[in-house]
Amino acid sequence: MGRIDTEKLASELFNALKGSYCLEPLTNRYPEMSIDEAYSISLKLLEKRLKEGEKVIGKKIGVTSRVVQEMLGVDQPDFGFLTSAMHIPNKSVVNIEESLIQPRAEGEIAFVLSKDLKGPGVTPEDVLESTESIFPCFEIVDSRIEDWKISIQDTIADNASCGVFILGERMSDEITKLDISDETIAERRSGSGKMPDDMPRWMATLIIKIDLFSKWTGNIVCWITVPLILAMVYEVLARKLFTAPTMWAYDMSRFLYGALFMLGAGYALSKGVHIRADFLYRNFKVKTQGIVDTTLYILFYFPGLLFFFYMTTGFVQESIMRNERGMDTAWMPYMWPIKACLWFGILFLLIQGISEVLKSYYAATRGRWPDQK
Numbered sequence: 001m002g003r004i005d006t007e008k009l010a011s012e013l014f015n016a017l018k019g020s021y022c023l024e025p026l027t028n029r030y031p032e033m034s035i036d037e038a039y040s041i042s043l044k045l046l047e048k049r050l051k052e053g054e055k056v057i058g059k060k061i062g063v064t065s066r067v068v069q070e071m072l073g074v075d076q077p078d079f080g081f082l083t084s085a086m087h088i089p090n091k092s093v094v095n096i097e098e099s100l101i102q103p104r105a106e107g108e109i110a111f112v113l114s115k116d117l118k119g120p121g122v123t124p125e126d127v128l129e130s131t132e133s134i135f136p137c138f139e140i141v142d143s144r145i146e147d148w149k150i151s152i153q154d155t156i157a158d159n160a161s162c163g164v165f166i167l168g169e170r171m172s173d174e175i176t177k178l179d180i181s182d183e184t185i186a187e188r189r190s191g192s193g194k195m196p197d198d199m200p201r202w203m204a205t206l207i208i209k210i211d212l213f214s215k216w217t218g219n220i221v222c223w224i225t226v227p228l229i230l231a232m233v234y235e236v237l238a239r240k241l242f243t244a245p246t247m248w249a250y251d252m253s254r255f256l257y258g259a260l261f262m263l264g265a266g267y268a269l270s271k272g273v274h275i276r277a278d279f280l281y282r283n284f285k286v287k288t289q290g291i292v293d294t295t296l297y298i299l300f301y302f303p304g305l306l307f308f309f310y311m312t313t314g315f316v317q318e319s320i321m322r323n324e325r326g327m328d329t330a331w332m333p334y335m336w337p338i339k340a341c342l343w344f345g346i347l348f349l350l351i352q353g354i355s356e357v358l359k360s361y362y363a364a365t366r367g368r369w370p371d372q373k
Contacts, residue, residue, distance in 0.1 A: 004030050004037050010044035013144050013158055017045075020101050022146040025154050038156035045159055046081050058082035058110075060139075062160045063152065078152060080160025088166045100142045100163055110137040110167055121368055123286055136168035195370050196362075203358050207370070210355035211270055217348055218267025221260060228256040247331040255333070259341040266348030269356060290363025297357040305353065309346045316343050 009026060016023050026041075027033055050056070060080045063069055069076070088094055096103055114132040142163030145154045155161045195204035235249035268274055281289060318324075319336040326333050363369050 004033055006037060006040045007044055009157065010041045010048065013041070013045050014048045016101075016144040020099075021144075022101060023144055025145050025149050025151065026157055027151045027153050033153045033157075035153060035156060038153040041157035042080065042159050045157070046083075049083055049085070054083040054085045056081050057084050057087060060160050060162055062155070078156045078160050080156075080162045082162065082165065086162060086164045088164050090166055090168060092166070094140065094164060094166075096140075100140060101144065102148065103140045103142050103163055104148075106139045106141055108137040108139045108165070110135040110165075123368060125285060133170050135170055137165055138168070139163070139165045196366075198366065199362055199370065203362070207355045207358050210351055214266045214270040214348065214352045214355075218264055218270075221263040221267065224256050224260045224263075228253060228260065231256065247329055248333070251326060251329055251331055251333050255338045258338055262341045262345030263348065265345050266352040269349060269352045285367070286363050286369060287367040290360045290365070290367075290369075293360035294357060294364050297353060297360060301353055301357075302350070305346055305350050309343070309350065312339075312343045312346060316340050 012023055026038075046056070058081075060082055062078050062080070064077045094100075111127070111131050112133045112135065113130050115130050117126060117130055140163045141161045143150060143155070143161045144158050145161075150158075150161070195207060231249050231252045235246055235253075238249075239245045265274075281292060284292065316336060316339045319339050324335040326335055359370050
């Protein structure tokens, strides 16, 4: 393979756009094509459209979902340019046969900005502050790549598979009333496995190792659902089909559910899915959020959990020494295994809490969460 001629490939895409035909995937011919080279092709394609009299009126961000990113093997969104030729007036008729090749429709949200956003370090709060209004948007994407057999490089080179778009009626001028914070708060706590370059190395290493530990404990603990489901199904079938209820299914199901709840608490914390009262917190700046979280972790979270950890240690030891058994059913199971799950659950929360307080301290001192670029 020789050097990639980005100008030639941009011309091929431009001619395919104007002639309404498809090309073989670029990455079939140039499997070594990098994302930077794909963006270079995209920019040269844009230049050709601008020479035809089109004007840039906006930007499109695609591949924002982590599921889609994992499917395409990338860790970043892609973006393309929206031009005046792509904008279709609301309530117009789109002649698909004349203007598009292999269209697909998508519902989107369009943000109209009052000022430019320049990274790195753009936060969700910066986006809201810069947003003048939002519109519902109906996008008809189109690809010049045959049969949509696209890699991330193909779609970037093809201007993010832009086709045409239609803006609806203005949704809101009062952007401060829009509530997108719940998802962003949970998302930034879920961890990407990568820490910023300006984070101290010891801190980044410790956070990554703890988050990985919580991920693996969560993956293991989730298998508890299998015997839990099997126990319940067996009990239902035994009762309904054979009129032969078991002595153990009730105790087994509640023990397994309790174990799942307690042992998975640390994993849930690492993913940011515990219930939080965020109606005030979500409107704080990131630095203030970091200060609040760090303070709460130090003053309440760790002291409270350490107290419960101490009490639970004696609780479990006493259960083992007394050979304690449950008295709710004739099965009379031993109680110390489920009580030990409480002890381990608190331990996992303490371990993950170290990672969370370090992330909060970073946010308090840097003004951004570790996952924010």
